Amino acid sequence: MTNFITIDNLTQKNSETYVHKEKNQSLLRFLTCGSVDDGKSTLIGRLLHDTKQIYDDQLLSLKNDSKRHGSQGDELDLAFLVDGLQAEREQGITIDVAYRYFSTNHRKFIIADTPGHEQYTRNMATGASTCDLAILLIDARKGILQQTRRHSLIATLLGIKHLIVAINKMDLVYYKEDIFQAIQRDFVNFSTKLPSIVDIHCIPISALKGVNVTGAIGQIHWYKGLTLLKLLETIEVHREIIKQPMRFPVQYINRPNFDFRGYSGTLSSGVLKVGQLIKAMPSGIQSNISRIVTFDGNLDYAIAGEAITIVLQNEIDISRGDLLIDADDTLIPVRSASIDIIWMATKPLIPGNIFNIKIANKLTSMRIDKICYQININNFTQHASKELSLNSIGRVDVIFDEMLPVDVYEKNQVTGSIIIIDRLSNATVGAGMIRQVLSDNINTNGINYESFEIELKALIRRHFPH
Template identity: 45%
Template sequence: MAHVSDLIATDIQAYLAQHEKKSLLRFITCGSVDDGKSTLIGRLLYESKMLFDDQLAAIEADSKKWGTQGGDIDFALLVDGLAAEREQGITIDVAYRFFSTDRRKFIVADTPGHEQYTRNMITGASTADVAVVLIDARKGVLTQTRRHSYLVHLIGIRKVVLAINKVDLIDCDEAAIRKIDEDYRAFAAQIGLTDITTIPLSGLKGDNIVERSDRMPWYHGPTLMAFLETCEIDETRLQKDPFRLQVQWVNRPNLDFRGFCGLIAAGSVRPGDRVRVQPSGRESTVARIVALEGDRPLAVAGESVTITLADEVDISRGDLISAASAPAEVADQFESTIVWMADEPMLPGRPYLLKIGTRTVNATITEPKYKVNVNTMEHLAAKKLDLNEIGVCNIALDRPVPFDAYEVNRDTGGFILIDRMSNNTVGAGMLHFALRRSHNIHLQAHDIDKSARSTLMGHGPAVLWFTGLSGAGKSTIANLVEKKLHAAGCHSYLLDGDNVRHGLNKDLGFTEADRVENVRRVAEVSRLMVDAGLIVLTAFISPFRSERALARGLVAEGEFIEIHVDTPLAVAEQRDVKGLYKKARRGELANFTGIDSPYEAPETPELRVDTTTMTAEEAADRVVALLRERGLIPS
């Protein structure tokens, strides 16, 4: 028995060793809704003998309950795991599946075809080597087919399989299949996709999946499985590039060890190699490479390791360790392509969080240079980006970050945009290059700073940000506060919404995008006034929390005081000093806050004044009292 056990163990070890040496191909399936992506992957799993007996029994039972094939095995159910997917017969989430043949290992991502879930398709495509673009033979090239193909090109996938599926439903019509192939190649040439292999197939019936179909004697190309097993991929490409390690964690278990853990995004590293820490620019030498099995003489792209340096260098999560001889670029302004993935539009000037590698920074986006019509590839003028739109925009960060162009390295050139309030991912982008101004414009240090100016004035600097509905009483209260500050010998300035629109912001309207830009400009002016040592008062509706958060983030902690002038809409409308509510109700005034444009009330303001229970004079006294409590003005 012991001898038999030894033989079994030896066979298992031999199998695992052989399996480990196989190359790995990552690919995605994409296309429009109901093109048969999940069915195709299910068929590949079935044909590659990757299903256990209990899985087959379960899928047979599920096919009777959920299937759409009249009791036959519904291969899509092997992939569509969500109840909603089974009920609707569509893919919502990205489903990853592993399978293996004698020649190669595979990880396939089944990505959703519905336009609403384009964001999930991008997730699946971000690490793929090959894209299998499915087209329903009955429908031909659709808008979503073009959108997914364009995204495939943007993300950097260069090998495409045009899988013309469901050919059994058109009786394997050669002329129809060739017409689809011609249409797709004409579009693909416009976006730079040239490495295309067309395979007519049926995921349901198995035609040209593993075995060549007898129903298409005119087709002489490979089966899908044959192509996936034999297509060339350069698994060592990133290892040839300059070294990049994104620091994910600083490991300090004791005083004798300080290591920097992370994924090697490109290149290779050995002890003794000279490296540069970015964005600081400090250089050192690699002392050790530590992995789970102990010290190593070499580590390459795709591996997660810990490295130690010969010198004490200040390194934090988010830093990039690069080859000293070929470091990454460092900049804070870029041109980029952005794919917008949120229901709410991308608005120029609105603050977002940008995550690149392991670093998260604040970002604002300028007005798009253009957006792309995925049907015609035409460049269209745009003021904003809506759901699933793709545009080229300039982007500015609040600090420099190390990067490579996306076409050089996906890991160090790709980013996501995150909504500051909800923490939802709202966009994905690819960096093209740093703007020249990023390198030419530098902050100039001055000997006289904010502290010196504040000392001379005899009080602390601050922004008093009055927000509330039109007619709430913001300007009235702010004006009274400034009179009281002036009487107390304080230096102040009042920025009123209407007054600013006569000069600084006279080019802006009242669309959501213009409101964002209006507040952004006022926030920047307020920052300069605070730096001058002033108490600046702003009286603006400023309806969006994200823009008020931007204004808060521009000044030091404790210098921003948000004052919610809280007045119910009915009361503000009853006052209607300027007659604006009446115009809005008659439809003469579009995008009016409270009527057809939202107001997002502050959640935790420093001060809330209710103008239905106190006078404007009493509200002003409350504001001045708060400034004295905080020590910003003399008692």
């Protein structure tokens, strides 16, 4: 049986023991996704309610809101615990991404509740970008829908390797095993077409009734597997970012006085140690790490995910957006790449479009060279296309405005991902994942530029922007 951490039993523990335990518990980030009205918000509300993460005043407010806007009759509408916007409550849908935290004695969790409507696909992609696992909900009455396929594809493109397929609303089909087996079979067959191998677990639940969510195993007599919460507590998620080559995107030049010059940011992968020889990209200038400074004091080393400020033994020219890597590592700056793209704007993407982009902390621009193909959401086949419309997914070749040190997305999700920004409105219009770096022999308007000319142009744009 799972024991939950509550305010009541917290007061009975030694605070230092509790804090130590909290620090050493593993953290799992996951999202709920799927088609509209499949019960994503209700499931998260059930998890929060049953793990005793709701305060008395929240529960009272939930009861009042359920009477005023609820769609569950006399029962609590648990979706209101995450659907906080007035429009969400009135329409009974999720619009924005809602993040919630809860913990048990086995693990800590951060949940992203993402919308199911097609028009809010951009919000789903935003929520999935930081997650280790996805819970894909399917309405037992409807089976696999187009948005189910789209969310499955986006989750795998964004590097999520663990997928729990929660076949929800089993109470409305009287917990029939044959319905569960049919949907499970259809999804397993469909998953073979996904672009990467995914660890899949199928589980029957009723989020509204709380069946097979947090309770004892065996609530559905023919199902012999784990409950959803037990699966979340025990599933093994392997994070490779510590084993990856060191990448430190510079976010801020920290200069509080004349005696201190540091470079601040979050270590995106690998390990950084005092004394380590590093080089700044794209310049290639080398130096040694003198200090690793944090709010809590200096460190001997830092691991991926830590926010740090580093001090070098000698001052070199480093700016916001530069990338620090190990001196022995080879990362050749490139000007073109092939990327998978999720298009999020109403205006179609066409070759020749120019956008501002952000890669890690680097702001620059790129041009769409050509659209390689678009992916058919229904069967995942690739077909030629002259444009990518709203919520389309495809592959395009792009040309960067300057030489950039980048990784392919599979090797590093921070330096291999691209945020695409409209130059006029400054709105995010797409998300890109670098799949392949291309030859730098780029022909622009029939002119073949030498490498020194390209570097000179990048230098001018960097120090004399116009």
